[in-house]
Amino acid sequence: MHDARLDAWRRRIDAALDQALDLPDAPPRLRDAMRHAVLLGGKRMRPLLVLATGALFDADEDALLASAVAVELIHAYSLVHDDLPSMDDDALRRGQPTVHVAFDEATAVLAGDALQSLAFDALAHARADADIAIALVRELAGASGAVGMCGGQALDLDATGRSADVDVAALERLHAMKTGALIRAAVRMGAISGRADAEARAHLDAFADALGLAFQVRDDILDVEADTAQLGKTAGKDLAQDKATFPTLLGLDASRLRLADLTASMSGALDAFGDAAAPLRSLARLAVERAH
Secondary structure (H helix, E strand, C coil), rough: CCEEEHHHHHHHHHHHHHHCCCCCCCCCCHHHHHHHHHHHCCCCCHHHHHHHHHHHHCCCHHHHHHHHHHHHHHHHHHHHHHHHCCCCCCEEEECCCHHHHHHHHHHHHHHHHHHHHHHHHHHHHCCCCCHHHHHHHHHHHHCCCCCCCCHHHHHHHHHHCCCHHHHHHHHHHHHHHHHHHHHHHHHHHHHCCCCCCHHHHHHHHHHHHHHHHHHHHHHHHHHHHHHHHHHHCCCCCHHHHCCCCCEEEEEHHHHHHHHHHHHHHHHHHHHHHHHHHHHHHHHHHHHHCCCC
């Protein structure tokens, strides 16, 4: 069943992102590139996870929005840099020209840098007690750095062109860092804001870890089965670049079974929260059933 709260939260997130990116004193070309990167679509999975998790603990929604904005700005910066010619060299993102194509490569680098800075500025202005604010900054910094998202991207670049050398365990570690770390951070930031106890956080970590991997398995399946128009980005690039993916290592049928196992793991991890976890369950379904 669709959770109507997700639509309301998505509207709040989009409005908050638009406000955060209203930067009248920034150079216009840089500001426009930043807005292009963030505001032209996106599932808003990560900020929705912040709000849905915080709601489990009756955290203040206005306070949660700062974390929601911050995690989405980090995600957007990572996509801008991921699409650069020196990395994945992609011309399409969300059905639109990537930032380096719409503007230029130097502007794309600066836009990514500025989005990262803006994310932590958003956290600095969060309505939160000092201990919560510090914990939020630490969580997001760790997830986006060398032992998280950036480290995963480094592993991905190292593995490109030599998929035969990568096994399933290495692939899962790569994606736990590149994709999973920021998804786990989004869930943890909601839990931090709600002052969740250790038992609740353990259940949520299990949910987030399964979700991060499920998101990537579904991504890999779509890269094989969907076309560019459906995806909003170039289809078939993983195979063309000889990237290790779950379908290439396991086959499509086994990848679908892995996705089903991860779906069951997510459901089991949320059982402790009962009906209050309905928005998180909806987001899990979105991750595994999405067509783009």
